[in-house]
Amino acid sequence: MNTPDNNEPTTSIDAALDALFDSDIDGLLDAPEKPKKVTSSDRLERAFLEIVEYRREHGRNPSSTTREIAERKLGARLDGILANQEKIDALKHLDEFDLLAEPEAPSSLDELLEGDDLDLLADDTGILDVSSLPARKSPVDDFDTATRKKASDFENFEHLFKAKHAELASGDARLAPFPGLQRIEEGSFFVLGGVMLFIAEVGEAEYKKSTVRENRRERLRVIFENGTESSMYRQSLGIRMGEKDGQIVVPTSSESILADDVATGYVYVLQSLSDDPLIADVPDLYKIGFSRGPVEKRVARAEHEPTYLMAPVEIIASYRTYNLKTSALEHLLHRVFAAARLRVSQVGIDGRTYEPSEWFSVPLPIINQAIDLISSGDIVHYVYDTASRRLVERE
Known part of the structure; x- marks a missing residue:
């Protein structure tokens, strides 16, 4: 009489299971992978990569002061990261556009003031008013004379000045107060210190980091009626126009140009x-x-x-x-x-x-x-x- 083997049922079940798993070529019986836990570091990196993608798409950093809600959100996020050295250290390996680089210190007081977009350095008390002090000749008093050079192709612009003077003489054009930086555009005529000038070109936007943010500026090609030209920045011309009561040449038939016109x-x-x-x-x-x-x-x-x-x-x-x-x-x-x-x-x-x-x-x-x-x-x-x-x- 044969004695039954107590291990036989177990062996049969194991063999059946092995055969079942071996036949599962599509992995239907595989246990689902446990989702990886999202850490605070993961969330920080994802948030920063959204800023990187914005820079890649638009060619500039998002602003935290714009009216565009999506951009302002990214700009505020970047400001928060820049204010935290630990976050900066954690994200440096993802910073392909040097978004986290420490900005250069301003090289002059003018550069510092140009970067004050939020008017944080405004002097409401008048403590910085030096109008009562003796005047001191400045190297830039003569409207960047040292940076001007002879315009090699002035013959292409001379007739424009003659035509504009003729319009002023006939009453078809008139002089109006300088309306602001936004009116310094290609094709515009201005008068500064008795000299007429023409905006021949506005260059591509440049971005330079200041102590607080990345500033946008454009270099101009300015032609003067005396046959010279300058390659100053738009902001520099705007400052000179404001300081010396510059004027814009506008058609007489047009409505008055106001500072808030766009x-x-x-x-x-x-x-x-x-x-x-x-x-x-x-x-x-x-x-x-x-x-x-x-x-x-x-x-x-x-x-x-x-x-x-x-x-x-x-x-x-x-x-x-x-x-x-x-x-x-x-x-x-x-x-x-x-x-x-x-x-x-x-x-x-x-x-x-x-x-x-x-x-x-x-x-x-x-x-x-x-x-x-x-x-x-x-x-x-x-x-x-x-x-x-x-x-x-x-x-």
């Missing part, structure tokens, strides 16, 4: 130079648009952009706008000429197909009339009639 961009009219018959044969074809910056820069690469029909363009007209919401105006103007919109597709250099929406077959005098109606606010009462090719009042 230059919002340009209304422009373009004509295509395309040799494509589908475009060249369209009568009175013009692009009507808005640009926040100078139109010349906007259209510099027109032949590479579908919105300009992949061809060079000619600037027919350009009008400066103030205190206007350009996006709303653009929508309004396009709605007026909607019936005359060009219907065409363009293939961009990326291979994608685009449908430009700002080209219209409308006579130029009618476009000029529409722009005048925009300025007066009466454009809302008109519509473009394609049969008569003119603007008619809405019924």
